[in-house]
Amino acid sequence: MDTLHLLDTFNLLPFAELEVGHHLYWHLGNLKVHGQVFITSWFVIAVLILASLAATRSIQRIPTGMQNLMEYALEFIRDLARTQIGEKEYRAWVPFVGTLFLFIFLSNWSGALIPWRIIKLPEGELAAPTSDINTTVAFALLTSLAYFYAGFKKKGLGYFGNYVQPEPIMLPFKIIEDFTKPLSLSFRLFGNILADELVVAVLVLLVPLFVPLPVMVLGLFTSAIQALIFATLASAYIGEAMEDHGHEGEGHEEHS
Amino acid sequence: MDPIVAAASVLAAALAVGLASIGPGIGQGNAAAQAVEGIARQPEAEGKIRGTLLLSLAFMEALTIYGLVVALVLLFANPFA
Numbered sequence: 114m115d116t117l118h119l120l121d122t123f124n125l126l127p128f129a130e131l132e133v134g135h136h137l138y139w140h141l142g143n144l145k146v147h148g149q150v151f152i153t154s155w156f157v158i159a160v161l162i163l164a165s166l167a168a169t170r171s172i173q174r175i176p177t178g179m180q181n182l183m184e185y186a187l188e189f190i191r192d193l194a195r196t197q198i199g200e201k202e203y204r205a206w207v208p209f210v211g212t213l214f215l216f217i218f219l220s221n222w223s224g225a226l227i228p229w230r231i232i233k234l235p236e237g238e239l240a241a242p243t244s245d246i247n248t249t250v251a252f253a254l255l256t257s258l259a260y261f262y263a264g265f266k267k268k269g270l271g272y273f274g275n276y277v278q279p280e281p282i283m284l285p286f287k288i289i290e291d292f293t294k295p296l297s298l299s300f301r302l303f304g305n306i307l308a309d310e311l312v313v314a315v316l317v318l319l320v321p322l323f324v325p326l327p328v329m330v331l332g333l334f335t336s337a338i339q340a341l342i343f344a345t346l347a348s349a350y351i352g353e354a355m356e357d358h359g360h361e362g363e364g365h366e367e368h369s
Numbered sequence: 370m371d372p373i374v375a376a377a378s379v380l381a382a383a384l385a386v387g388l389a390s391i392g393p394g395i396g397q398g399n400a401a402a403q404a405v406e407g408i409a410r411q412p413e414a415e416g417k418i419r420g421t422l423l424l425s426l427a428f429m430e431a432l433t434i435y436g437l438v439v440a441l442v443l444l445f446a447n448p449f450a
Contacts (some may be wrong), residue, residue, distance in 0.1 A: 297431065300438055301427075301431040304431070304438045338423060338427050339427065342427045342428075
């Protein structure tokens with residue numbers, strides 16, 4: 114993805130540009146990193162930290178304002194984790210799932226809601242951090258690590274028993290699944306967010322006023338759904354890794 | 370870029386998105402039809418059905434998005450250019 118080139122035709126039009134694959138490169142030692150992703154991620158992280166500080170600064174018995182909002186978010190994430198992971202184990206995973214959800218949600222919406230174009234960069238442009246494949250791959254790999262950790266912690270080496278459940282013939286598919294899970298997680302998020310931004314950009318290019326608005330609203334909706342999907346899938350994978358096959362049916366009831 | 374490669378890439382990108390949207394289109398139609406049926410049969414379960422439907426629709430949409438990613442790679446990051 115590093116060598117994405119600009120479609121030359123879009124560059125000729127004067128009033129709007131479509132930039133794909135132009136990055137602001139920062140050199141850290143031997144590494145070349147995409148600076149614009151860092152800037153927007155730091156912004157999102159700062160917003161999240163400030164929101165949590167504002168919510169917990171003076172905790173009231175009857176929540177108001179910021180505290181109310183954050184308690185609502187926490188309850189939402191807790192319910193999500195509980196339905197996917199199960200009543201017994203979900204508590205330890207609420208922070209992980211919640212971090213994923215809040216960061217992805219805010220990144221997606223920051224790309225759509227904040228007029229980043231006002232800030233001029235020497236090269237590239239600011240956009241949602243999740244529209245860069247590196248971010249989403251990092252999240253997906255973290256999710257992989259998390260569910261392996263969950264499985265091994267719960268069952269030890271018995272986790273490999275999962276690979277031959279319910280039938281040993283499933284073994285190759287289960288092994289392939291370990292690779293396709295992060296692949297599909299990362300591509301789904303990246304593709305959706307990039308597609309949203311491209312559609313809006315193309316429409317702005319054609320008709321700069323009012324016409325892109327409905328598509329932008331649709332983009333907000335899909336962005337929120339994608340954050341929800343990512344968090345749901347991450348917790349579903351974690352729950353699946355910890356599922357007990359010894360007592361058939363017990364784990365499945367919690368999933369409904 | 371070689372004009373033949375460029376033409377083939379543009380065609381392939383169009384085919385990637387176009388073909389990739391057929392299957393998910395049918396699948397999403399089926400899922401939505403079943404969901405409507407379910408709601409008609411049991412209106413009190415509407416909230417649950419809607420949540421599950423949105424989630425599964427997003428899964429199906431991901432298949433088209435894979436085609437879109439291939440198309441974007443062909444257009445913007447063509448390995449054969």
